[in-house]
Amino acid sequence: MSTPPPLLGATPDETLAAFVTRARADPGVVGLVLSGSQVHDGMVTALSDHDLHVVLRDRDASPLSGLDWFRSGHLDLVVLTLDEFRRRGLPGDAAAFSRYSYVHAKVLLDRLDGEIGAVLDRKRVLEPDEARAAAAGHLDAYVNQTYRSLKSFRDGRDALGHLDAAESVPYALEVVFALHRRVRPYNKYLRWELERQPLGDRREWSAERLLDVLRRILADGDPAAQRALFQDIERAARGAGHGDVLDAWGDDLRLLRPPSLSGGGPAGREGSRGSSGP
Structure with a gap:
């Protein structure tokens, strides 16, 4: 059975809010991270969407895993496991090119007592x-x-x-x-x-x-x-x-x-x- 797509609101903000509510109700979701133009003051335009990274305990923990790389005019999703999130963007990772997306990212949900934020901090600057x-x-x-x-x-x-x-x-x-x-x-x-x-x-x-x-x-x-x-x-x-x-x-x-x-x-x-x- 396919995963229902996010509900589209009248605006990108409404669409994001509805999806965040859905993700918060899912125990398999351990973190939500917002990136893109929305976390760069002054860069948002009338056409800006929301780039959201959804962190799962594992691939089988949530039906939201089926929404990886969902794209719309309001919301872009990257759905990944906690282990994938820890590695993503760092040297040696296939998605090392994506590291900058985490530099100014904001944590919207962290069910791991600060671990989501700590993983982000590791990505923000070079050791x-x-x-x-x-x-x-x-x-x-x-x-x-x-x-x-x-x-x-x-x-x-x-x-x-x-x-x-x-x-x-x-x-x-x-x-x-x-x-x-x-x-x-x-x-x-x-x-x-x-x-x-x-x-x-x-x-x-x-x-x-x-x-x-x-x-x-x-x-x-x-x-x-x-x-x-x-x-x-x-x-x-x-x-x-x-x-x-x-x-x-x-x-x-x-x-x-x-x-x-x-x-x-x-x-x-x-x-x-x-x-x-x-």
């Missing part, structure tokens, strides 16, 4: 060792992709250099946020994060500065913008103790630095480490 490993790995990939791009620009292959430059941006953002033990936000919330919870007090990580540089890189791969971003990231990465990752690139880094800092102008070697994948 020190986790942050260091993430920053190092993404830094190496970022340098690789930027080096590929600038080699193409150097060799007159601007369109291909643009493609590599665009692919460097996600790695760059992962590095910048990991250096601050932060989970990289979804692009939709990037400005929100930079303005509401700044990455320190350095100008290069302000919303105005960082988004302008990223727009220039994404627009056409602008080599000057790429080098400006690399200069900022190199300074921050070395300050955080990741000089070994950068130094492994040797003289290839000259190509990534502004001409005034590269010791005589951009240079690079074909067939070097940047020729292999990250």
